[in-house]
Amino acid sequence: MSARPPRATISDVIAPDFTTRPELTGTHAMVASTHWLATASGAAVLERGGNAFDAAVATGLVLHVVEPHLNGLGGDVPVIGCAAGGSPFVLSGQGTSPAAATPDAFTALGLDHVPGTGLLAAVVPGAFGTWMDLLARYGTWRASDVMAYAIGYARHGHPLLRQASATIGAVRDLFAAHWPTSAAVYLPGGEVPAPGTLLRNVALAETLERLAAVADRHADREAGIEAARAAFYEGFVAEEIGRFAASPVLDSTGAAHRGLLTADDLASWRVREEAPATVEFAGRTIAKTGPWGQGPALLQQLTLLDGMDLADTRPGSAELVHAVVEGAKLAFADRDAWYGDPDHADVPLEELLSPEYASQRRALVGATASDELRPGSPGGREPRLARRALEAEAASRSGAAAS
Known part of the structure; x- marks a missing residue:
């Protein structure tokens, strides 16, 4: 009888398929951008x-x-x-x-x-x-x-991207009527430039x-x-x-x-x-911006996932996708309630990234998807959401109930 292979961890499951981008290698240097x-x-x-x-x-x-x-x-x-x-x-x-x-x-x-x-x-x-x-x-x-x-x-x-041409088309009337200097650049001859046009x-x-x-x-x-x-x-x-x-x-x-x-x-x-916000995941230190940006939301997601028993899941499986998506919902709910300029707001980032807090949040990931906006209470603090976010949540719930 063959020996049972070592038990995988969540890091083993996620890391190899953490991105859909191809893995490239080189010997001199490498540059990656969106254009x-x-x-x-x-x-x-x-x-x-x-x-x-x-x-x-x-x-x-x-x-x-x-x-x-x-x-x-x-x-x-x-x-x-x-x-x-x-x-x-x-x-x-x-x-x-x-x-x-x-x-x-x-x-x-x-x-x-x-x-x-x-x-x-x-x-x-x-x-x-x-x-x-x-x-x-x-x-x-x-x-x-x-x-x-x-x-x-x-x-x-430069040859205009298809997406750029479509965006210019969407704001054509606005530019023509209210943003003449923008129209002069992006509407040459008064027309939306076609994709590939030298702009x-x-x-x-x-x-x-x-x-x-x-x-x-x-x-x-x-x-x-x-x-x-x-x-x-x-x-x-x-x-x-x-x-x-x-x-x-x-x-x-x-x-x-x-x-x-x-x-x-x-x-x-x-x-x-400044120094980055960091967590340890998959044997690496992951660095993101402070809470003046949404960078720490990824760190919260990784900390939450790191304690899950997902060793037997396949990359791309429903179980793994469910865990990742539900964790993201919880992290972004915390972003909405807690993130801001730390020079002007109390952002309990250390607690938000702590294993203890992640354990509390992890318990909220159930067997089915949640449609609730559920920010946490790091250190016992009461979460605070913008009124418009609460209104959107209430409208969503009302629509779901009506259907």
């Missing part, structure tokens, strides 16, 4: 002797150009990185809300929430400052060199070229990077953002509102480097 032109740009940096951080900055800046439906220079960029021989670090590239964006300010406008679109939703754009900070601290290239790839695709064009963004190219020129006035690499950052957050870009935000624009409330973001908000913002 081939950005990936190629990062690889070109590595082939020219740049390090991984130089490549990351070049890749990210190109993504801002070639994926306008997903991200842009006015967005955010949380970064998790690790230099050879060092410890993992996080750059909190999440732009802060304007100083004037108080509950009273929205109440005075007759609003009980922040509109999902328009100028009232605008925060400090953290992306550019974070890329420059990453380049200065850990990179080796000059600012103008890493910007060159994005400048090229913005000025000379240029000359205004973005000129902005990046001007920032690169500011950097190149300095012989010292880091001084040049800081000059480019200052030109964005304290110079001509901040001034233009402040001017634009002061003009009313239609938003998702159905009315036109001017923004609350000012040039002073940009001038006072700085990216912050």
Whole structure:
């Protein structure tokens, strides 16, 4: 009789099939992104002797150009990185809300929430400052060199993705009636560009070229990077953002509102480097951002799964999928109730990631799927959910009962 093989653990079950992405290997270096032109740009940096951080900055800046439906220079960029021989670090590239964006300010406008679109939703754009900070601290290239790839695709064009074309089509009327500068870029000739059309963004190219020129006035690499950052957050870009935000624009409330973001908000913002939130799983340390982002939700899911008896499940089996999905529901319910800016809110992250808390939450995973929003009570605290989340939960329950 053959010996029984060693009993598998949840880590053995999940780790080999943790992702549907193909596993790739290489001998020199590797770049992965969501667009081939950005990936190629990062690889070109590595082939020219740049390090991984130089490549990351070049890749990210190109993504801002070639994926306008997903991200842009006015967005955010949380970064998790690790230099050879060092410890993992996080750059909190999440732009802060304007100083004037108080509950009273929205109440005075007759609003009980922040509109999902328009100028009232605008925060400090953290992306550019974070890329420059990453380049200065850990990179080796000059600012103008890493910007060159994005400048090229913005000025000379890139083939428009199918998803980008569809997104432009969805907002065509809005751009034409209320966002003329966006229409000038994304509706050339007044029409939605077809997939594969060579799309240029000359205004973005000129902005990046001007920032690169500011950097190149300095012989010292880091001084040049800081000059480019200052030109964005304290110079001509901040001034233009402040001017634009002061003009009313239609938003998702159905009315036109001017923004609350000012040039002073940009001038006072700085990216912050901090230690990541971590848990041990599958023999590895998993690092994510702090609770100012949703990163720790994955850590909560892994901690919950780590204590489950799923050794005999097949990858992709109903039992394993059920455990993963139900754990995700519990983690995201905690995200909604507990996560926030730890500078301004009490976020009990240590307890949320503790094995003891995971054990409590694990007991809620039953044999059938749950449609309840069930945040926990770490340390005995009472969970707090936004009123709109509670209303959505009540509406969902009402609809289920009616059916």
